Amino acid sequence: MSIGKLITVVKFRLRNPWLNISLLATLLFFYTPIVVLIVFSFNDSRRNIVWKGFTFKYYKKLLSNEMLLEAFVNSLTIALITTILSLLLGVLTAVLLWRFKFPLKPLYQGIIMVPVIVPEICIGIAFLIFFNWIGWPSDLIWPVSLAKIIFAHSLFCFPFVAIVIRARLIGLNGECEEAARDLGAKGWHIFRDIWVPHLKPSFIAGGLLAFTLSLDDFVITFFTSGPETITLPVKIYSMIRFSVTPEINAASTILIIVTIFSVGTAILLQKESLKKASAK
């Protein structure tokens, strides 16, 4: 930043102090609790909020906590399978809404978005009643036992994926497809050689969003899952109900890092594809 620019910025700040104070205060409001949480996961003291020295011991403790590790593995497995399912459903929905006109399309679009709008607790209860009503067995072996939660997560994740992919489909060059058709390409080839390369950034961005949403969900999982399956947020919740301890801070910090990493990648990819699109 040049000195001249800097002076204009400073001048502006001095003229409108309340505006910038409100922005800074909001950022402070957002980040103080999160930073405090992360910092105190390294604090060598159980009760005091006074800094007693740096330690990794709560992270080491997490590694020996088998319940927590199991919950973490469950969460990651659920998030991965949910991502794949949501990508499949999302890409189909996006193509359907982009390509075709059909009767009652606005209503259809509205219904697809319902899982995103309706309060989480209602979705959770709907799944609780539904699985109870069809008599879903509760003694399934490990990966299959996660199916209930995966169904629930993909229901509210795939609309987000559909939105991201549809936004990208609008920029698809129709002429390429026509040219390919003239040259004798059939449906699958067109999909593989024209659509997939164009849509790739939105697949990754949409997938990462679905992954994060699934990893973060507490309320819907809390109602859908039986007592036999624990995910990381559900485990953290039961720990919070019990007491405030540095172990929770450590587990939370790990989840925050995973989230920031996947969201950051999604943002970078979106930005890059936007840059490329504008460069063209």
Added chain:
Amino acid sequence: MLSDGGNAQNEDNRKLFLLTFLPPTIWIVLFLLVPTVIIIVYSFSQKEGLINIQLTWVLDNYRRVADPLYLKIFMKSIYIAGITTFLCLVISFPVALSITKIQQNWRLTVLILLMLPFWINLLIRTYALIAVLRTRGVLNSGLEWFTNRLGIAFEPIPFLYNDAAIIIGLVYIHLPFMILPIYAGLEGFDETLKQAAEDLGSSTVQLYRYIVIPLIRPSVIAGCMLVFIPALGSYLTPELLGGTDGQLIANVIERQFKRANDWPFGAALSMVLIYLTCGAITAWLVILKRKKILAEKS
């Protein structure tokens, strides 16, 4: 040849339509519509014994919702969601305005910083707030340090476990939903309008009253919906930050399913919450449509 190619493409199109239409539709029907129908059926049923539920088409559950005890909780939920929305609006306006004045190369960074908390787990953010607000938390310790410096005796302030804590928590979680739409509205604002108004001698207050606010009204309404609807149905925040009487609708619903074990009544409460949500969305759409008609007429 040409018509033949057209037929093949039609055939392709029909296949593609079925391929893209069926899976999402089956998913939505199976996991959204069927469960909703089951909730509706449950809400007209009665509990018999401990676990049996009998469909009797009675209105008893809905009659119980109208009981003053539950009506009061519904009113309280609407009231708390309303205050949350109002506070978010008051905070978001200056924040969104100051983002528009930031230089372009910094703006994206600030926007990402404002968006990021939204992606961090709701539970973790609520827990982080507890650590700041509790009796021996960061805020009270900071205040204690400060008052000790001034030589005043300090009593920790009970920030947590009351309605104010619920509102702080809800504002903390939903603020980005208000800031971003308002920012988007202000961003599209035509600077020449401002200049024209100033040339005609309008004051800053008049500028905002007659030009800026009417123009960004749709984004303000969108932001209000995005805050009000999730705040109305929030479960975790009142559960963790509220006091013993801090129950909102969602907590009462949860109690019917987990502790009280009265599923039909819980189903009726959920349906009323869904109706309230749909009512809010319909009101929003009606306002938007009327604005559009008015805009077209003028």
